[in-house]
Amino acid sequence: MTDTQTPAEPQRHLRTIKSFVMRAGRITEGQQRAIDEGWPKFGLELADGAQDFDTLFGRQAPRTFEIGFGMGHSTLEMAAAAPEQDFIGVEVHKPGVGALLMGVQQQGLSNLRVYSCDALDVLRQCVADASLDRVLLFFPDPWHKARHHKRRIVQPAFAELIRQKLKIGGVLHMATDWEPYAEHMLEVMNVAPGYRNLAADRRCVERPEERPSTKFERRGERLGHGVWDLKFARVD
Numbered sequence: 276m277t278d279t280q281t282p283a284e285p286q287r288h289l290r291t292i293k294s295f296v297m298r299a300g301r302i303t304e305g306q307q308r309a310i311d312e313g314w315p316k317f318g319l320e321l322a323d324g325a326q327d328f329d330t331l332f333g334r335q336a337p338r339t340f341e342i343g344f345g346m347g348h349s350t351l352e353m354a355a356a357a358p359e360q361d362f363i364g365v366e367v368h369k370p371g372v373g374a375l376l377m378g379v380q381q382q383g384l385s386n387l388r389v390y391s392c393d394a395l396d397v398l399r400q401c402v403a404d405a406s407l408d409r410v411l412l413f414f415p416d417p418w419h420k421a422r423h424h425k426r427r428i429v430q431p432a433f434a435e436l437i438r439q440k441l442k443i444g445g446v447l448h449m450a451t452d453w454e455p456y457a458e459h460m461l462e463v464m465n466v467a468p469g470y471r472n473l474a475a476d477r478r479c480v481e482r483p484e485e486r487p488s489t490k491f492e493r494r495g496e497r498l499g500h501g502v503w504d505l506k507f508a509r510v511d
Contacts, residue, residue, distance in 0.1 A: 301370070302369045302370045302373055303370070303373070305373070305377060306369070306370055306372075306373025306374055306376075306377060307369075307373055308373075309373045309374070309376040309377035309380060310369070310372060310373045310376055312376075312380065313376035313377075313379060313380050314376065314389075317376060317379055317387065317388055317389050318376075318388075318389050318390075318391070319331075319363075319388050319389065319390050319401070320390075321390065321392045321396055321397060321400060321401065323401070324400055324401060325400070325401055325402075325403065326401050326402070326403075328361065328363070328406065331388065332361045332386065332388075334361075336359060336360055336361045336386075337359070337360045337361070337408040337409075338360070338361045338362075338363065338406065338407055338408050338409075339353070339360060339361070339362045339363070339407070339408060339409040339410075339411060340363045340365070340394075340398070340402065340407050340409070340410045340411070340440070341362065341363070341364045341365065341410075341411040341412075341413075342365055342394040342410065342411065342412045342415075342428075343365065343366055343367075343394065343412070343413070343415060344364040344365070344366045344371065344375060345366065345368075345371050345414075345489075346370070346371045346374045346375070347364065347366070347371055347372075347374050347375030347378060348374075348378075348487070348489060348490070349413065349486070349487040349489055350362060350364045350375060350387070351375065351378040351379070351382065351384070351387075352487040353485065353487060354379075354384050354386055354387045355382055355384060356485075357386075358384075358386055360386060360408075361386050361387075361388075362386060362387045362388070363387075363388050363389075363390070363402075364387065364388070364389050364390070365389070365390040365391075365392070365393075365394035365397055366389070366390075366391060367391060367392060367393065369391065372389060372391045375387075375389060376389065395428075395433075395436065398436055398437070398440055399436065402440050403440075404439050404440060405439075405440070405441070405442050405443070406440060406442065407440050407441050407442065407445055408441075408442060408445050408446070409441075409445060409446050409447075409448060410437050410440065410441060410445075410446075410447045410448070411448050411449075412428070412429070412447070412448070412449045412450075413448075413449070413450045413486070414450060414451060414452060414489075414492075415427070415428050415429070415449075415451065415456075416428075417451060417453035417455070417456035419453070419455075424459070427456070427459060429449070429456075429459065429460045429463050429464070430463060431463060431467060433463075434447075434463060434464060434467035434470070435467070435468075438467070438468075438469045438470065438509050441509040442509065443509055443510070443511075444508060444509065444510075445508065445509050446473070446506055446507065446508050446509075447464075447470075447506070447507045447508075447509075448483070448486070448504070448505070448506050449504070449505045449506075450486060450502060450503065450504045450505070451502070451503055452492065452495050452500055452501065452502050452503075454501060454503060457479060457503035457505065460505055461477075461478060461479075461505065464505065464507050465477055467507070468511070469509055469510060469511040470507040470508065470509060470510065471507065471508050471510045472505075472506075472507055473506040473507065473508055474505070474506070479503045479504055479505055480504050480505065480506050481504070482502065482504055483504060483506070486504065
C-alpha cells in the first residue's frame with residue numbers, strides 16, 4: 276500500500292478477487308443426500324445477512340472461520356478434536372460441501388456450520404467485526420503465472436478485511452505448498468497494519484500441530500515438496 280492510495284481503493288480491489296476458483300466436479304448421490312438432509316441444520320445463507328453466532332451455536336466459544344475447506348477432511352478433524360470450539364467453513368464447490376456435511380452427520384458434530392458461496396462476501400456481510408478467534412486459509416490457489424498474481428486472494432485489502440473480523444489477539448493462519456506464494460504472503464502481511472508475525476524471524480512458523488495433515492500434503496511430502504505455514508496475530 277502506498278502513501279497515495281485512497282481509502283476506497285482496497286474495496287475496489289477486494290471486489291475483483293474471489294476466494295475460490297471454479298472447477299468441474301461431479302457430486303455423488305451420497306454427497307447430494309448429505310446436503311439435502313444436513314443443510315437445514317448446518318447450512319447458512321449469505322442472503323440472511325449478519326449472524327449472531329452465539330445464538331446460532333447456543334453458546335459463547337472460541338470461533339474459527341475457514342476459507343475454502345475443499346473436501347472438508349481437515350475441517351472435520353479439527354472440529355471433532357475441539358468440541359469446545361465452533362467452526363464456520365466456507366466452500367463454493369458442492370462435492371466438498373456434501374462431503375463435509377456427510378462427515379458432520381456421521382460423526383454427530385454440532386460445532387460446525389457451512390456456507391456455500393464466496394468467503395469474502397460472507398466476511399463482509401455476515402460476520403461481525405472483532406468476532407473471530409482464528410481465520411484459516413489453507414492451500415489457496417497460488418496463481419503461478421506472473422500475469423495472474425493480481426488474482427491471489429492474499430492482498431492488502433484481504434489483510435485489512437481479516438484484521439477487522441479478528442478479535443485483538445486473533446490469528447490468521449495460512450499454509451501453502453508453493454514457496455513463491457509463501458514469499459508473496461510474507462511481503463503482504465509483514466507490512467499490513469495491525470498485525471504481528473508470530474514467527475520469531477518474521478518468516479514462517481513450524482508446522483502447527485493443530486493443522487491436520489491432508490492426503491494431498493502427505494503425497495507432496497513423499498515427492499519432496501515443502502509446506503509453509505504463516506501465522507499473524509491482530510495487535511491493533
